[in-house]
Amino acid sequence: MRRFILVEAGIAALLSVLCSGCNRNAKADTAAGDPPPVQVVHKRGANLIKVDHPERFELATADRRTASPELRVTGVISADISRNVPVISIATGRILEIHARLGDTVTMGQLLMRVQSADIAEAFADYQSAVADEKVAVAQLARSKVLYQKGAIAQKDLEVAQQTEEKADVAVDNAIQHLKVLGADKDHPTPIVDIRAPVSGVITDQQVTAAAGTQGLASPNAFTISDLSHVWILCDVYENDLPFVHVGQSADIRLNAYPDKVFKGRLGNIGPILDPNIRTAKVRIEVENPGLMRLGMFVQATFHGHDGEVRAVLPASAILHLHDLDWVFVPQGPGMFRRVEVRSGSMVGTGRQEILSGVRPGDRVVKDALNLQNSVDY
Numbered sequence: 001m002r003r004f005i006l007v008e009a010g011i012a013a014l015l016s017v018l019c020s021g022c023n024r025n026a027k028a029d030t031a032a033g034d035p036p037p038v039q040v041v042h043k044r045g046a047n048l049i050k051v052d053h054p055e056r057f058e059l060a061t062a063d064r065r066t067a068s069p070e071l072r073v074t075g076v077i078s079a080d081i082s083r084n085v086p087v088i089s090i091a092t093g094r095i096l097e098i099h100a101r102l103g104d105t106v107t108m109g110q111l112l113m114r115v116q117s118a119d120i121a122e123a124f125a126d127y128q129s130a131v132a133d134e135k136v137a138v139a140q141l142a143r144s145k146v147l148y149q150k151g152a153i154a155q156k157d158l159e160v161a162q163q164t165e166e167k168a169d170v171a172v173d174n175a176i177q178h179l180k181v182l183g184a185d186k187d188h189p190t191p192i193v194d195i196r197a198p199v200s201g202v203i204t205d206q207q208v209t210a211a212a213g214t215q216g217l218a219s220p221n222a223f224t225i226s227d228l229s230h231v232w233i234l235c236d237v238y239e240n241d242l243p244f245v246h247v248g249q250s251a252d253i254r255l256n257a258y259p260d261k262v263f264k265g266r267l268g269n270i271g272p273i274l275d276p277n278i279r280t281a282k283v284r285i286e287v288e289n290p291g292l293m294r295l296g297m298f299v300q301a302t303f304h305g306h307d308g309e310v311r312a313v314l315p316a317s318a319i320l321h322l323h324d325l326d327w328v329f330v331p332q333g334p335g336m337f338r339r340v341e342v343r344s345g346s347m348v349g350t351g352r353q354e355i356l357s358g359v360r361p362g363d364r365v366v367k368d369a370l371n372l373q374n375s376v377d378y
Helices: 002-031 118-149 155-182 239-244 369-375
Strands: 048-050 059-061 063-067 070-079 084-087 092-098 111-117 192-196 201-206 213-215 223-226 230-238 250-255 263-274 280-288 298-304 309-315 320-322 325-331 336-347 352-357 364-366
Touching (some): 070 280, 111 118, 239 280
Antiparallel strands (some): 070 298, 092 111, 201 223, 230 280, 250 263, 263 280, 309 352, 325 336
């Protein structure tokens, strides 16, 4: 047993010598030029700066402005569906001529196209046959009246002649109405019918070409004429912003093509279904078109709330745009300034901007934030 204890003591001493040798090697490697362990130093108070001559930086006082809350959304101009009028051909046949094209401005009664139709030829044949039958019926009625007065025929024969003449009149009237429905004129027999514009406006859709055929009501609308004196603006409003809008509310409309012009619109409808992907509802604004609005144009609509909000107004130079954020410098004691994050609003007049949060009316800030930023070494 004693021998076993001595062996264990020897092993322990050997391990101690080896470990001391390892420590010496490590110290030697460090002394040989290996980099020391990395130390992270946290810098605090990066938004608090100190300057030697603070009097160089002029201060500005935030003004007070009461403004209504605003909601800005984007939209696209589209045609007012209630002002879209389809152009159709009741007659079936072949299209001979087209006198209008997609995008043309047309007036009511203007010739749009001509159709050669067998329906028209058949309708004229029916009309002429009805007119001939009516002439015979009128002549028979006249003879029956003379014969009745002389006692040559009975009263019932006269009544039959009168009924025949009335039916002939009805047949003529039906033939005339059939021609009118097909778009033909009874006084000008021809198998060709002229299709004219029912209203004035712009052709916003065309589904026919020359030499094509039309199947009457079974075919798509040949043209669609839109009255663009009033248009719709369809906007996407996020779910969280829906309480801000209501039917009948007014909106300011700005076209991307004419940003300096402001138009007035009225909110006519809020869509009952949300887009499940982007969580927005379609909002329809109805606006009068002065002639500058074209279908498909992008616009920006601004809705104004009824309750006023107090906001601060600063010179635009007092706001520093850095790292996609807006900042101002606020005095924080002798020679000290603190950089404060703010949320900017719209421009007010020339060189002045609203501050939605971060600064209150009456607060003092550095008037030229960029100058102070460039003068300080962080």
